[in-house]
């Protein structure tokens with residue numbers, strides 16, 4: 257698995273060191289058996305010498321055990337942090353469309369549950385390594401006592417491994433399937449909170465959701481996990497059965513056949529007693545190993561589902577020129593986007609769209625629900641790459657490598673905006689401007705800005721939208737897009753938005769696209785574009801030279817409203 261290989265590489269010398277310490281601990285532990293067996297036959301000064309060696313060896317076992325456990329704990333947490341950052345990096349670098357397709361539940365599951373499973377595995381690695389070393393050491397001692405019996409032990413080991421592998425792979429299938437179901441559960445858990453109002457207000461809905469939706473999923477996960485663990489328990493029992501069979505066969509049959517003396521017999525007894533614990537320990541670790549395998553697979557799959565956008569970072573970091581406009585024209589040329597609806601035959605197709613936006617224009621985008629306005633905005637601002645057609649900035653086409661840089665032209669408040677609780681990515685010098693905006697947006701009695709953070713986000717939806725507008729103003733980008741921003745505002749502030757704030761932006765030379773249903777203000781726009789089932793249905797232009805730049809601009813303005 258490439259993910260494991262990269263983790264092993266990134267741990268550099270720590271993992272081999274931790275493994276080495278575990279092996280030393282395991283072998284030292286096995287050496288104690290031989291020493292104890294010798295001590296059983298010894299007397300006088302030899303016994304004293306063996307006693308000192310026993311004490312030293314026991315100290316070594318304890319010290320290496322503590323050492324390996326500490327190292328693996330440290331490694332486990334380091335691996336978790338590294339994987340977490342790697343996964344976060346992948347999510348942050350993925351395209352918006354891939355993020356939408358993937359969904360938050362899957363990514364959250366990977367970032368929490370799968371990473372925890374991997375850490376549990378890492379933390380159990382020292383005991384696995386030590387137990388492996390004890391078994392190897394015991395087998396070596398067995399070989400010193402009797403080579404034919406070692407041969408039998410190896411055959412038994414082979415049969416045992418084959419059997420546990422067969423059962424274990426079936427168990428793995430169940431664990432894999434139950435983990436998939438858990439992503440769905442995570443999605444449903446979110447609905448418990450997001451839909452709390454709707455559930456509280458409708459008893460039958462709450463019962464149907466909890467009893468009819470959540471409970472069967474919880475039950476299915478339980479059943480599948482249990483099946484997986486029971487199969488692992490069966491594999492472990494199979495291993496134990498073979499061990500006991502081998503011990504019985506050796507003590508009661510083979511030792512007699514090979515005529516073993518008392519020293520060899522006590523050696524067998526000790527080796528077997530010593531073997532039982534680590535063999536059981538290793539078999540008990542099988543579910544943790546399988547779960548970690550599933551977790552690694554899932555993180556790998558998530559990373560494959562979220563390939564990074566091809567970005568020329570130098571372009572993204574380049575500051576936008578403050579004095580001259582960043583563009584004079586943005587052109588959408590035959591642009592199309594299609595959503596495939598899962599479990600449905602239909603597709604929603606936006607476009608082909610031909611449009612031109614110029615510096616300092618105030619454009620209104622109108623249209624019925626589901627006509628494609630937000631989708632068009634996402635295409636315009638570069639969140640979606642057009643499936644057909646292209647975007648041009650002053651004649652230069654935007655491509656995969658320049659799309660991230662292109663997006664930096666826009667400040668957008670979507671209708672499902674997210675408000676961060678601090679002014680991320682804005683210089684500290686913007687705080688005084690932010691305070692002035694709080695006053696202008698009539699929020700200064702509610703919210704303060706301290707150390708670059710809002711004092712509260714516990715606000716009404718309309719107030720939160722004003723804060724989102726504040727953030728957009730602070731960004732001071734050349735192109736503004738507002739998606740039904742005024743829908744939650746009171747009539748007085750709606751008026752401020754349309755009659756004061758928008759003209760101010762325009763006066764500053766900003767291009768503004770306003771998605772709106774407020775027909776009272778349509779006359780304020782330089783241009784009105786109407787979308788109808790994904791196509792531009794009508795346009796009204798206030799600019800004299802507009803009609804020659806847009807192929808769709810010949811329609812009558814009256815029909816637009």
Ligand SMILES: Nc1ncnc2c1ncn2[C@@H]1O[C@H](COP(=O)(O)OP(=O)(O)OP(=O)(O)O)[C@@H](O)[C@H]1O
Nearest residue numbers: 356595596604623624625626627628629630631632
């Ligand atoms: N993430 C998505 N995945 C699949 N289909 C989508 C997605 N977002 C929107 N759609 C579909 O695309 C169509 C257009 O949606 P869009 O949000 O662009 O419309 P809109 O004009 O902004 O609507 P409204 O005025 O209701 O906000 C809808 O029919 C919807 O079913």
